[in-house]
Amino acid sequence: MFKIVILTLVxxxxxxxxxxxxxxLQPTIINGDNVNITEVPYQLMLTYNxxxxxxAVLISSKHVLTAAHCLYQNGFRSKSxxxxxxxxxxxxxxxxxxHMYGVKTYIINAxxxxxxxxxxxxxxxxxxxxIIDNYTVKPIALAKQSYRSGYEALASGxxxxxDQGTLPDNLQAAYIKTTPCIVFRDxxxxxxxxxxxxxxxxxxxxxxxxxxxxxxxxxxxxxxKCALQSELxxxxxxxxxxxxxxxxx
Ligand SMILES: *[C@@H]1O[C@H](CO)[C@@H](O)[C@H](O)[C@H]1NC(C)=O
Ligand SMILES: *[C@@H]1O[C@H](CO)[C@@H](O)[C@H](O)[C@H]1NC(C)=O
Numbered sequence: 001m002f003k004i005v006i007l008t009l010v011x012x013x014x015x016x017x018x019x020x021x022x023x024x025l026q027p028t029i030i031n032g033d034n035v036n037i038t039e040v041p042y043q044l045m046l047t048y049n050x051x052x053x054x055x056a057v058l059i060s061s062k063h064v065l066t067a068a069h070c071l072y073q074n075g076f077r078s079k080s081x082x083x084x085x086x087x088x089x090x091x092x093x094x095x096x097x098x099h100m101y102g103v104k105t106y107i108i109n110a111x112x113x114x115x116x117x118x119x120x121x122x123x124x125x126x127x128x129x130x131i132i133d134n135y136t137v138k139p140i141a142l143a144k145q146s147y148r149s150g151y152e153a154l155a156s157g158x159x160x161x162x163d164q165g166t167l168p169d170n171l172q173a174a175y176i177k178t179t180p181c182i183v184f185r186d187x188x189x190x191x192x193x194x195x196x197x198x199x200x201x202x203x204x205x206x207x208x209x210x211x212x213x214x215x216x217x218x219x220x221x222x223x224x225k226c227a228l229q230s231e232l233x234x235x236x237x238x239x240x241x242x243x244x245x246x247x248x249x
Contacts (some may be wrong), residue, residue, distance in 0.1 A: 022062035032161070032174035037097075038154045042089060042140035042174060042205060042212070043092060046070055047086040048077060052091055052167075055157040055204025056084060056124065057212055058139045061092040061132055063247040064124040066203035067217050067234065068112040071122055080104040084126055087136035091158050092169050107246050109239065111186075118186060120217050121197045123246040141188070142249060143211040146237040148188050151178045153208040155216060155233075159200025163225040176206070178213075181232065188214040188233045198226035206233045213237070 037043060044056040054070035064084060067175025071077050075141060080102070089099035092121060104125040111119025147153065154171035160166060176196050181189035188206065190196060197204070197216045206214035221229045236243065243249060 001010055032172035034170040035173040037087055038177040041136055041138035043156050045088055047080050047083045047180050049141040054202045057205045058179055061129045062141050066121045066122055067109045068120045083126050085182035089168050089171050100150055109242050120214055121239050139246040140212045143236050146207050147176055149180045151176055151208045153206050155197050155206050157204035162197040184232055186238045188235050190231045196231050
């Protein structure tokens with residue numbers, strides 16, 4: 001008889017109050033290392049109602065990329081409750097170390113349908129220009145090719161560091177290796193290694209050779225866990241027309 005394996009997409013958003021078992025909307029970094037924001041100065045943090053939610057990426061002083069599902073929970077989230085933090089290493093120190101911005105508006109990719117896992121990318125316009133110091137806050141360039149296969153790329157974020165629900169205070173980063181996605185044409189995949197993203201890492205960067213190649217999105221999981229599972233990043237190259245249309249970058 002055939003053994004039927006049901007794959008679950010575990011979205012990597014951090015939403016402790018409301019997370020459903022089926023869709024875990026928070027990626028995090030498993031088996032990563034502590035890093036200082038000066039090593040990944042394009043990394044941003046998104047909060048909702050003052051609570052840590054997701055990662056995001058600085059692509060210019062006026063434009064931020066994230067995963068669409070970071071802005072959605074039973075409907076699109078009120079922009080007035082979302083904040084963007086730049087220049088943060090320790091989550092608990094975000095008000096002291098970092099710079100906080102509000103959201104003027106955001107644009108969700110038109111293909112985004114939560115249950116179909118398409119178009120999971122969004123552009124956020126901050127309420128004022130993000131101050132760039134080229135040290136703790138620095139935009140990253142967009143990839144001009146897909147980098148879908150065989151690249152050692154750096155993922156980072158404040159997501160879960162294990163399957164027991166441990167959230168780190170310090171920013172984490174880990175290298176993953178990109179592999180072709182079989183089902184998800186709009187994504188970059190990675191094999192299931194011991195390291196990689198988990199809940200809370202959604203919306204964060206995947207970077208190769210100083211280029212943003214992906215936005216952290218989900219785990220493809222057979223048990224709802226993160227370790228050893230394949231992962232999905234929305235491809236920045238695949239969505240280049242969307243990004244260009246709304247950022248001119
Ligand atoms: C990050 O590095 C900078 C420069 O070395 C240092 O001033 C800062 O304290 C570091 N932050 C943390 C949280 O370790
Ligand atoms: C940051 O780097 C950019 C590009 O090299 C430069 O134009 C800008 O003046 C720099 N800003 C600061 C504050 O150093």
